[in-house]
Amino acid sequence: MAKVSGLHRVGVRVPDLAAACDFYERVWSMEPVIAIAGERGFRSQGENHADLMLAAGDTAGLDHLGLAVASEADLHALLERVGRAGHAVLSAPGQGVLAGDRLVAAVADADGNRVELIVPSEPSGPRATRSKRHLGHAVLWTPQVQAQEAFYALIGFSVSDRTHMGMSFLRCNTDHHSVALAASRNGRKGLQHMAFDIGGVDEVMREYARLRAAGAECIWGVGRHGPGNNVFAYFRDPAGLVVEYYGDMERVESVEVTQARFWGPEHKGDIWGIAGAPPMQFRD
Ligand SMILES: [Fe+2]
Known part of the structure; x- marks a missing residue:
């Protein structure tokens, strides 16, 4: 049965983007890898994609949760299941805008949080090497x-x-x-x-x-x-x-x-x- 395979990224909104970028790069030791209008992406040292997205916003909080899905077929199966259960499908599968995202769709969870279902370009970094961040x-x-x-x-x-x-x-x-x-x-x-x-x-x-x-x-x-x-x-x-x-x-x-x-x-x-x-x- 189709299922998500892991947590791909978290997207958060912050009122002071520059201060947050400084913290996650200099203090939290992440690498800045994405810079688009009003958004910055950071990659943990053990990952092959940005696992944290920061977006400029009025208040600090969750923008979205990004969950990895193994295949396009699984993505369609999950969307059908979520839709049939009465949850909103916010966007149909489309080519990912961010590096590392091959396909992205978005749904709303029961609280209305935006949950992005992402088929990555390549599988996430090896979980077997536990020292990898x-x-x-x-x-x-x-x-x-x-x-x-x-x-x-x-x-x-x-x-x-x-x-x-x-x-x-x-x-x-x-x-x-x-x-x-x-x-x-x-x-x-x-x-x-x-x-x-x-x-x-x-x-x-x-x-x-x-x-x-x-x-x-x-x-x-x-x-x-x-x-x-x-x-x-x-x-x-x-x-x-x-x-x-x-x-x-x-x-x-x-x-x-x-x-x-x-x-x-x-x-x-x-x-x-x-x-x-x-x-x-x-x-x-
Ligand atoms: Fe925790």
Whole structure:
């Protein structure tokens, strides 16, 4: 059955494009590879395409989520499935404008977020080499976790874990999660944070030290999450967006539906117990 194969990129809007570009190039160590009107694309060191797009906008937030699809046939099958379930198809498949995109279509998820389904020009960088940096996951606020779970299930995601705080961790390949949902009681939608896989514990610790020295503001971590088991450090970019570095995430051999694990109130977000409570940016 056709399904998405991974997270290809995240597109965000920022009020100060120059400040964001400086942060993601100089502090976050990404390479600027795309410059078009009002937009800039950045590539992680382990990727073969821009996995972060920045667009000038009035307020900071999600522009789109880009998910990889293996083939044109799969893309058509996914669009038909999404349309039949009553979700809006925002654009039919067309040739990609950005380098690395062969075909792109766009749909709206249950919250109306723009989800681009992308057949890449060539497959993404090797995931087997875990020290290679790449975009790893994006977490979305949602006032309707069940409806969002149902949308992402339509395009091939399975639930790995859920928590008592209303988080739902979704996988579409061997990564424990590529997308996660964070329940909002106050109607929040859009991006809660985006995260870059940089390998293992040593890479996270070294990067933590380097980012602190570079003046980046660490808002949570270092710690180790329960769901996904990844070692994490969260930072705030100049637009106020939360961006995470992590390593050592759990791999799940089967992407098929299995019984999702549940993390109760005994779980505080960091199984080491040194990071403290989640930051105010994660409180709804
Ligand atoms: Fe995360």
